[in-house]
Amino acid sequence: MTPDPTLAALRAAAYRTLIPERSVQAALNRMGFVQADPIRAPARAQDLALLARVRGYRAGDLERLYPTLDAEEDVIPNYGFVTRGVQRLLHPRVTATRAERDHPQLLARVRDLLRERGELHPRDVTAALGQTRVVNAWGGQSNATTRVLDALHYRGEARVVRREAGVRVYGPAPHLDQYRQAPLPDPERVRGVVHLLAALYGPLPEASLGYLVGLSRYGLPHLRPRLRAAFRAAVREDLRGAQVEGVRYVWPADWALDSLPVPRGVRIVNPFDPLVWDRRRFEHLHGWAYRFEAYTPPARRTMGYYALPLFRAERAVGWVTMSVHHGTLQAHVGLRPGGRITARFTGALERELERYRVFLSADQVQWAWAASASSQT
Template sequence: MRVDLAALRRHAIGRSLFAPTTLPRAIERLRFVQADPIRAPARAQDLTLRHRVRDYRAGELERRYPRLAIEEDFFVNYGFVPRGLQALMHPREPRHAWDRTRRAQARAVLEFVRARGVVHPREVDAEFAHGKTRNWFGGTSNASTQLLDGMHYRGLLRVARREGGIRLYAARDGTPAPADPAAAFDALVDAAVQKYAPLPAATLGWLLSGLCVGAPQWRGERAAALARAQRRLAGTTLDGVRWYWPPGERFVRREGSDTVRLLAPFDPVVWDRRRFELFWGWAYRFEAYVPAPKRQLGYYALPLLWREQVIGWGNVAATPKGLDARLGYVAGHAPRDAAFRRELEAELERLRVFLQG
């Protein structure tokens, strides 16, 4: 088979938008589901899973989380990973060690959590009164919240469940260091490639940098791991760009279906902005944190996929009167055939049902 850009694009869509299955199987196949707290019209993890899980409803992942063999954790970004994959990232050795005071606070909080079983952050704050501290955004937040975040990252705590979007924590048993760190790191790389392939070489390098946040103890091995991946993975070079995908993978040959899909900003089909521009010839940007006067697409614009092309975007909101969908198109107008209009209405109906929870 001749591998050209159209073949890469078709394969990227077909391998990621697989036939809908059960929630556990979808997460196992994806290997990682990126999370985002913004709900417009639903959280990113739900918008991602609705295309890949049969009869999925908004909020289902959060409701079923305590019964699933998954964990909230940092992979290349923050999200949900199978426990077997999470174990490869622990025990973590953060780049910045805690001082004596912070270590003492963590020990006291860990004893408190073990005694309680599952705790809400406000319980920790009420018990220890750690006060306020400056957060990443320049404002202030409870010091207890930052401490719990740090303990979660270090593997001392796990997210037991959420209430109203707030993480509730339980103590986490320690994970032994892998006998073969290089093999463990390679397995993490393969999981990332499995999710985002086919991908450009620049993205492969970026993924390894992200994995060195998920597994900082191996940041010194990044160059060697990248070299191993480049030898291990299948690939081709097109117009000066090197592409990679899992070895032995058979390319999707069928043409894209007559289906309209509104994708999450972090859906694996569109997550890689480099690849997006190579595939579709225009720049998609996530503008939720862009000042409103400077936005071009909208606060939470969902890429609009039609057949094998991302032809525009949609800003969607659930209102008392129903679904408010405001669409924009790269060409300046919607496709003028009846099939598109029919399939767009079918996608909006799927969104309505999904949002009913």
């Protein structure tokens, strides 16, 4: 009988998400889903996630390569990039969006325009149909035509064909028409999503997997009850699990947590990376609470606007904030109390910062310890 894993074994198993790949496509194939976020501090989350996994990756490579990749923009628990095999689990998506309820005639006109032109940038729709401002989900103002384009995309009637300066350009989605005509059975779809999440974010607390499955109602809105049932069935029948220091963890049954190598070196990851996404797991495994503070008032921040978690081997030991000014990558490194600054650690940190310099096409690196940095030996 295999003994229950230790916290160290769980940390090593979580760290396996950073296994390097030779190409962007290989990383997408292994992960299945890469979360997107528009903040650039110092780069978008999707680029930072791929930097952590693809040798020689540069900021913007995903956007540049996207038309040639087996990749689509879509939503599961959050918005991001999926392979078409994963997207087939999500469509057909049976739902009525707010945009089509509020603007049915506009939606029909935008649909016709898309069929007529083949590709649509939001500005093209505005030029052709005019601009109507509506209140968005955050209380601000949005262009109604942009909302309708997003709705067509969500419904599977359009796909993102590329981006121009970060703005989505839409086109027809004939492969999604095929998914509508010959959909996968619902049980296969929901089971596939649950197992994808368990593999991407595992090992993780059972409660956290349940939370992710709950968020996936955005990807499969009409299959929400089936998703919950698939989660319960996976925990009961498919996944392995154990109680570790008071928390019930689950992970894919074919993972061997007792034979993983001990991670080495220093790594810096983005706040939405699967390695750190689950804050419940992060605090349990590392003994401190990481906070994403981009939307925290500046006076209340303790780590910084966009603090990137810092790992020393498999342990999270601090955070790094970065920005590029006039060709110089500037970084401030904070450590948790008790962290030791050794020559070996400093050398590994400088190599990781150099990797970021190349990724960001900066000319040089300037960095310093934050005021919270701990003892030096």
